[in-house]
Amino acid sequence: xxxxxxxxPVGNAKKKANSVPKLxxxxxxxxxxxxxxxxxxxxxxxxxxAEDMRAIVKKQGSTDLLRGSVLACLFYEPSTRTSxxxxxxxxxxxxxxxxxxxxxxxSSVSKGESLPDTIRTLESYADVIVIRHPEMGxxxxxxxxxxxxxxxxxxxxxxHPTQAxxxxxxxxxxxxxxxxxxxxxxGDLRYGRTVHSLARLLCLYDVQFDFVSPEILRLPLDVMNxxxxxxxxxxxxxxxxxxxxxxxxxxxxxxxKERFADLAQYEEVRDQYVITPELMAHAxxxxxxxxxxxxxxxxxxxxxxxPRAAYFRQMENGMYVRMALLAAVLGKV
Ligand code: NCD
Numbered sequence: 001x002x003x004x005x006x007x008x009p010v011g012n013a014k015k016k017a018n019s020v021p022k023l024x025x026x027x028x029x030x031x032x033x034x035x036x037x038x039x040x041x042x043x044x045x046x047x048x049x050a051e052d053m054r055a056i057v058k059k060q061g062s063t064d065l066l067r068g069s070v071l072a073c074l075f076y077e078p079s080t081r082t083s084x085x086x087x088x089x090x091x092x093x094x095x096x097x098x099x100x101x102x103x104x105x106x107s108s109v110s111k112g113e114s115l116p117d118t119i120r121t122l123e124s125y126a127d128v129i130v131i132r133h134p135e136m137g138x139x140x141x142x143x144x145x146x147x148x149x150x151x152x153x154x155x156x157x158x159x160h161p162t163q164a165x166x167x168x169x170x171x172x173x174x175x176x177x178x179x180x181x182x183x184x185x186x187g188d189l190r191y192g193r194t195v196h197s198l199a200r201l202l203c204l205y206d207v208q209f210d211f212v213s214p215e216i217l218r219l220p221l222d223v224m225n226x227x228x229x230x231x232x233x234x235x236x237x238x239x240x241x242x243x244x245x246x247x248x249x250x251x252x253x254x255x256x257k258e259r260f261a262d263l264a265q266y267e268e269v270r271d272q273y274v275i276t277p278e279l280m281a282h283a284x285x286x287x288x289x290x291x292x293x294x295x296x297x298x299x300x301x302x303x304x305x306x307p308r309a310a311y312f313r314q315m316e317n318g319m320y321v322r323m324a325l326l327a328a329v330l331g332k333v
Contacts, residue, residue, distance in 0.1 A: 020033050020034050020036060020037055020140065021037065022036075022037050022038075022039065023037050023038060023039070023042045024039070026328070027042070027045075027325070027328035027329050027331075028328070028329065028330070028331035029149055029329070029331065030149060030329060031139075031143040031146075031149050031150045031151070031152075032149070032150075032151045032152060032161055032162065032325065032329065033139050033140050033143055033150065033152045033159070033161070034152070034159050034161055034197075035159065035161045035164050035197045035198075035200045035201040036200065037161075038161075038165075038201065038204070039204070040204050040205070043165070043168060043201075043204070045328070045333075046165055046169070046321065046324045046325060046328065047168075047169050047172060047321075047324075049323075049324035049327060049328065049333045050169055050317070050320040050321045050323070050324040051320070052324075053092075053320040053323040053324050053327075054317075054320040056092075057092055057319075057320065057323075061092065062091070062092040062093070062094060063092070063093060063094060064093075064094035065093050065094060065327055065332050065333075066090065066093035066094050066095035066326065066327065066330055066332065067094035067095065068094075068095070069090070069093075069094075069095040069096075069127045069128070069330055070095060070096050070097070070098060070125060070126040070127050070128075071086065071087075071090040071095060071096075071097050071098070071126060071127070071128050071129075071130065071326065072097075072098040072100065072122040072123075072125065072126035072128070072129045072130070073086055073087060073097060073098065073099050073100060073101050073129075073130050073153075074100045074104075074118065074119075074122060074129060074130065074131045074132070074133075075100065075101040075102075075104065075130075075131075075132045075153065076104050076109070076131075076132060076133045076134060077132050077133065077134050077154065079101065079132055079153070079154075080293075080294065081292075081293060081315055081318055082130075082132065082153050082154065082160075082162070082163070082318070083099070083101040083130075083132075083153070085315075085318040085319040085322050086130050086151075086153070086322050086326075087099060087101075088319050089319050089320075089322040089323040089326055090326060092319070092323060093323055093326060093327060095326075098122065098125060098126055100122075108121075115133070115138065115141060115142060116141070116142075116145040119131075119142045119145055119146050119150075120145065120146070123146050123147060123148040126148065127148060127149075127330060128148055128149045128150075128151065128326065128329055128330060129142070129146065129148060129149070129150050129151070130150075130151045130153045131150060131151070131152065131153055131155075132153035132154040132155075133154075133155055133156065134156045135155065135156045136155050136156040136157055136158035137155060137156075137158060138155045138156065139151075139152030139153075139155045139158075139159075140152075140155075149329045149330075151325070151329065154193055155193070156193070156259075157190075157191045157192075157193055157196075157256075157259055158193055158196070159193055159196055159197045160193040160194045160196075160197050160292075161197050161201075162318075162321065162322060162325060163193075163194045163197060163198070163292050163318075164194065164197035164198045164200075164201045165201075165321050165325065166314065166317045166318040166321040166322075167194070167198045167201075167251070167290060167292070167314065168198070168201055168202070169317050169320075169321050170288075170290060170310060170313065170314040170317050171183075171249055171288070171290075173313075173317065174288045174310050174313070175248060175249070175286070175287075175288060178202070178205040178207065179205050179206045179207070180206060180207075181205075181207050181208070181248040181249060182207070182208045182210065182246050182247050182248050182249075183202060183207050183208070183209055183210070183247065183248065183249045183251065184209075184210040184211075184212060184240075184243045184244075184246075184247035184249065184250045184251065185198075185199065185209065185210070185211050185212070185219075185251045185253070186212040186213070186240055186250065186251065186252045186253065186273055186275075186298075187212075187213060187217070187252055187253035187254065187255060187273055187298055188213065188217045188253050188254065188255045188256050189211055189213045189217055189218060189219040189220075189253070190213070190216070190217040190218060190219070190220060191217070191256035191259035191260075192253040192254075192256060192292075194253065194292040195219070195223075195251070195253055196220070196223050198251065199219070199223050199226075199227060200223060200226055203226060203227055203230040203232060206232075207232060208232065208233045208234075209227060209232060209233070209234045209235070210234075210235050210236075210237070210242075210243040210246065210247060211234065211235070211236045211237070212236075212237055212238065212239065212240050212242070212243060212273070213236075213238070214238065214268075214269040214272055215238070216265060216269060217255065217269060218236065219236075240273055240275070240279060241279070241282070244279055244280075244282045244283050245282050245283065245284070247283070247284075247287060248284065248286075248287050248288070249287065249288055249290060250275070250283070250287065250288070250289045250290070251290045251291070252273070252275055252289065252290070252291045252295070252298050252299055253291065253292065253298070254291075254294060254295060254296050254298060255269055255270050255272075255296075255298075257270070270297075271297060273298055274297060274298060274299070274300055275289060275298060275299045275300060275303055276300045276302065276303065277300065277302050277303060277306065280303060280306055280308065283308065286308075287308055288308055288309075288310040289303065289306070289308055289309050289310060289311065290310050290311055290314050291311040291314070292314075293311060293315055295311075299311070
């Protein structure tokens, strides 16, 4: 996407002094582009509302809090959980959806329509737009030309802020706290946008990081520098066995095949880490194994029955957190 394709429409109602403003005055009508927008207070608000949303869903399935509101889901990259949990979230809040998820090829994007024109179109029908796009910075580009709130559902190797919100919510639910935890992150730390967002968001808390990856998939320097700026302890290793006894959270990720320019390099590192029951035997009794999913072999199916395997609960939490976020962005909570 060339920057000059973007122009801000005259009469843009949204005030944006800073391109990624903090959520200091709350969430109403704000873009959700990066975890750098969030404070601890913002997170606590979303977590509290997400718990309420869970109670509502368990008790009555849905509510009409967002009746009459429309969410456009614009996904230029594959998605199962992010798209369907946003769709389910909006449906359970009584709103409706414009799904351009599996079918960008059936939209005018396949005719060569630019991202700004597609955004302008969708915002004339919807109240909020979730976008997933292969280019880093694309969600910000969309926000720059939109009057309606844009939620980043993953911008290439950049960020995935709503995943980080549900990851943090899961840690809090599972372990009762975030401060004081030792968080191990394993796998593709270079291209894994969920890792980038979660690591940055964890910097709001007093945590310790253990990063495990092959040399070519180490955490990007800018994320590492953010962690260092917060003065948090960091260690890096190539072997999960080095950290398994110490971690409270083991956050496992898929090697992001689609981001490799050279597939031979992918083949070299693809099967480097597999979490097995044998490895889990060395872990603390009270810890959690998480994964943003999809998994493609990094966690053995034999681990699923372990009570510490939290990845399916984590996935379910995504819907409650996205319900909370939609309600907040549309000014209802
Ligand atoms: C992740 C993503 O899309 O970045 N998936 C998700 O949203 N749950 C992780 C991945 O694709 O590996």
